[in-house]
Amino acid sequence: MDPKLLEKEYAVWAEVQAARGVDVEAVKAALKAQRIETPSWGYGNSGTRFKVFRAPGAARTVEERIADAATVHRFTGVCPTVAIHIPWDRTDDYAALAAFAREQGVAIGAVNPNLFQDDEYRLGSVTHHDPAVRRKAVEHMLECVAIAGQVGSDLLSLWFADGTNYPGQGHIRRRRVWLEESLAEVYRAMPPGMRMLIEYKFFEPAWYHTDLPDWGTALTVAQALGPQAQVLVDTGHHPQGTNIPHIVALLLHEGRLGGFHFNDRKYADDDLIAGSVDPFQLFLIYNELVDAAHDPATAETARRVAFMVDQSHNIEPKIPAMIRTVMNIQAAYAKALLVDRQALARAQAEGDVLGAAGVLRDAFETDVRPLLARVRQEMGLDPDPLAAYLRSGIQQRLEAERAGPGTGWGG
Numbered sequence: 001m002d003p004k005l006l007e008k009e010y011a012v013w014a015e016v017q018a019a020r021g022v023d024v025e026a027v028k029a030a031l032k033a034q035r036i037e038t039p040s041w042g043y044g045n046s047g048t049r050f051k052v053f054r055a056p057g058a059a060r061t062v063e064e065r066i067a068d069a070a071t072v073h074r075f076t077g078v079c080p081t082v083a084i085h086i087p088w089d090r091t092d093d094y095a096a097l098a099a100f101a102r103e104q105g106v107a108i109g110a111v112n113p114n115l116f117q118d119d120e121y122r123l124g125s126v127t128h129h130d131p132a133v134r135r136k137a138v139e140h141m142l143e144c145v146a147i148a149g150q151v152g153s154d155l156l157s158l159w160f161a162d163g164t165n166y167p168g169q170g171h172i173r174r175r176r177v178w179l180e181e182s183l184a185e186v187y188r189a190m191p192p193g194m195r196m197l198i199e200y201k202f203f204e205p206a207w208y209h210t211d212l213p214d215w216g217t218a219l220t221v222a223q224a225l226g227p228q229a230q231v232l233v234d235t236g237h238h239p240q241g242t243n244i245p246h247i248v249a250l251l252l253h254e255g256r257l258g259g260f261h262f263n264d265r266k267y268a269d270d271d272l273i274a275g276s277v278d279p280f281q282l283f284l285i286y287n288e289l290v291d292a293a294h295d296p297a298t299a300e301t302a303r304r305v306a307f308m309v310d311q312s313h314n315i316e317p318k319i320p321a322m323i324r325t326v327m328n329i330q331a332a333y334a335k336a337l338l339v340d341r342q343a344l345a346r347a348q349a350e351g352d353v354l355g356a357a358g359v360l361r362d363a364f365e366t367d368v369r370p371l372l373a374r375v376r377q378e379m380g381l382d383p384d385p386l387a388a389y390l391r392s393g394i395q396q397r398l399e400a401e402r403a404g405p406g407t408g409w410g411g
């Protein structure tokens with residue numbers, strides 16, 4: 001857009017918001033401080049069980065994945081960390097990997113162990129009936145605690161594919177005991193300041209029962225372990241119709257909301273671009289977070305929440321998809337920051353049902369593009385990061401440089 005027109009549009013926007021009582025400068029400051037972690041595995045070729053379509057220019061090595069995450073950070077300004085997955089991002093010198101990331105302009109964030117791709121894990125990892133398999137799983141998580149130390153990360157992010165496919169296949173309570181024992185050993189190995197984030201998922205790959213199917217199960221495990229264990233909410237991991245903002249509010253209340261894996265879905269764990277199918281849900285999640293940030297009872301928990309993306313880009317170009325993702329998350333947060341919290345509290349106290357819902361609707365329907373464009377300009381960035389990336393010639397360069405056989409999910 002013509003810069004003069006952009007300028008005018010923002011001036012009117014800011015005037016209208018100020019008249020509504022919005023502290024526009026405070027909103028801008030909050031948006032500049034927003035942080036979103038992107039996943040290394042979002043930059044490599046990935047796919048469904050039917051086919052992995054190779055994306056021209058997709059990252060093939062851990063260095064390329066980190067470099068792509070750094071590119072996303074350069075264009076968006078709010079993605080200074082990248083999550084890694086072991087063994088997909090395995091290297092023999094993690095200090096060197098962290099230094100490489102720093103040179104690129106990012107840091108390494110959450111370390112994700114892999115407890116599902118080895119043959120031994122066919123019947124489970126930390127819930128396997130064979131102690132030798134549980135030991136292997138624990139040793140791998142201990143290795144990841146050590147790696148986190150070497151790369152300067154304070155997050156261990158755990159997802160388990162553990163479950164059973166048929167009734168009677170496993171002893172559900174015994175498996176729960178093994179899970180707790182295994183995680184307790186890893187928990188004890190974590191230095192102070194490191195957090196263990198426990199992710200849940202209601203089904204897949206197991207079809208009958210999953211050992212960590214929901215937030216309540218993950219919460220009770222975290223509570224059994226101690227204060228350094230928290231719950232990770234992956235937005236794609238719930239049954240249809242689940243009220244995720246409600247879950248977020250309750251976990252904040254319990255002091256156990258550790259982080260997010262943002263993505264969107266239509267049916268199950270589709271790993272689509274966050275906010276692409278249901279932007280209203282993403283807004284309502286951020287609404288709970290902004291509300292909790294203002295409440296002394298939950299502010300500290302809200303402050304430490306790790307905002308991570310977990311997506312698998314199957315047919316879309318990777319870096320543009322990630323930039324689009326970040327823009328959608330920024331829009332959701334911006335809208336949540338515009339909620340008139342006093343008017344909302346008043347409407348709630350008066351039992352004004354439509355008034356309260358209207359306050360949220362007003363914020364959600366506000367066009368925040370002029371605001372975000374301005375925020376980016378003030379951060380020294382292009383007001384439209386996606387257009388800027390597509391114009392930059394980087395994609396063409398990567399496609400030329402990275403010709404040759406691609407690799408599948410991270411490996």
Ligand code: AOS
Binds near residue numbers: 041112
């Ligand atoms: C799997 O469904 C989960 O979302 C995992 O968080 C993730 O995709 C995987 O563990 C990559 O690290």
Ligand code: ZN
């Ligand atoms: Zn079929």
Ligand code: ZN
Binds near residue numbers: 159199234310
């Ligand atoms: Zn996830």
Ligand code: ZN
Binds near residue numbers: 201234236237
């Ligand atoms: Zn998932």
